[in-house]
Amino acid sequence: MIIKKRELPLHIKTLKCIAHRMADYHPKKQLVEEELYKQIAGYKGEKSSDYYTSYLDPAPFVLHNIRLKNGNYNFQIDTVLIFNKAIFILEVKNLAGSIEIRSSYDQVLKTVNDQTSAQKSFHTQVRLQKDNLSRWLQRECNIKIPIIPFIIMSNPRSILRAESPELLENVHPSSSIPFAVYGELDQLTSKKHSSKQLKAMAQRMAASHEELVVDWFGRFDFHIKTLTNGMSCPSCEQFAIVQSSVKWSCTTCSFSGFQIVEHALEEAFLILGEGISNKELRKFLGGMSTQTMNRIARKANLHKTGLTKGTKYHRRRQNGEETREVD
Structure with a gap:
């Protein structure tokens, strides 16, 4: 059951409107359009993974693109799947080229057209998401339940490498989501929570969602007056x-x-x-x-x-x- 459906996020809608109202000769037009392309590519990657989560049967409670607050900080999760024995959090990566996961410096390297750049660590990201969600659930719902993080590679043409097999244990292509989820569930012996309790928890999460509002004008350093x-x-x-x-x-x-x-x-x-x-x-x-x-x-x-x-x-x-x- 989908509790929070996936929609184009507010900050991407805003950036799309800004790009549309920038004249072709605007000095920041190219930078804005490049950022818009990256943002939409990420959204499309998340959306493509939803096809495979729809194969989960029995269906979990599902929340897409949920953003919650812990203290003064927010954390965002691409997809949350709530089963009676565990919660799965999916961090979706839609990356092209060659992707290398390293244990040294907890680093990810992306190479496209012979250009290599460092990326935020996927594993550190999902560990923080897991920790934040665990603390949020204990505080807001008074519930303890296993949380299993997955890193989902949504681009089938990307080439993935890792320094050791252990670094790929929770990394899966989108097409493997159903098999990976049920493989983990079959090994769990944790307490089962009632459907009523889980639905109430999922609805509480959806009601607590906070949209990200990005100051695009500040990021790209131009004034709103320059728009059409x-x-x-x-x-x-x-x-x-x-x-x-x-x-x-x-x-x-x-x-x-x-x-x-x-x-x-x-x-x-x-x-x-x-x-x-x-x-x-x-x-x-x-x-x-x-x-x-x-x-x-x-x-x-x-x-x-x-x-x-x-x-x-x-x-x-x-x-x-x-x-x-x-x-």
Whole structure:
């Protein structure tokens, strides 16, 4: 049973919007597009592994892309599989080229086109995830259950090497997920937890999830003012939107409807964040009267706080502050 499905993360959606609104001659355009390519490749790798977890029968409780907090720090896990005897955490790597896992310096080397670079240690990463999840479950759910970490290599064309066979014991290709999981479960003699208890735990985890919000402008050192304002077409992505009476339409592909405005509002909240002033939102949408903005806000069912010049628009009511950080 999927408790938290996999969706394109907020920080990737935001980066995608930023790249779309950068002019071709923008000095940081290439860097942003390279980062976007890496982020989407990682997401696609995680998503491709979901096909193999769907073969697990009986099905566990599944949470995709879960991000929880321990004290002042957050930890993120690509996939969590909850069985009655154990929890499996999957760290998915979608890497091309030759991958060498070393015990010395706890290091991973990636070589592509004769260029070698050092990567974060896969094993250190999953050990930290396991430790963080164990402490979180004890504190939030008062439960102790074995946690088994897997490193999943989702790119079938990558070549994997290791200094010793022990370094590959919990490393598996995506296609081996069902066999690896049930192989581990068959060896366990741990206590079985009830389905009701496990479901409550999984739901608690999903409710505690915190989205990562990356300061992309800070990371790449450029200003939001350098982005293109205006509405772009959800169909052809061109900035060619015109309004006639109360109808919005694209002069390039003839797509029309209020979906154009909703698409632009979604981009505005992704890039500008929650709590946008009337003036800021009107400028982002390409300039319009206050009256038109008020009509859009009502039709789009935006949540409004404050009065007159202090008015702020939100796309949803805030239950708590999002954690904003650079990952």
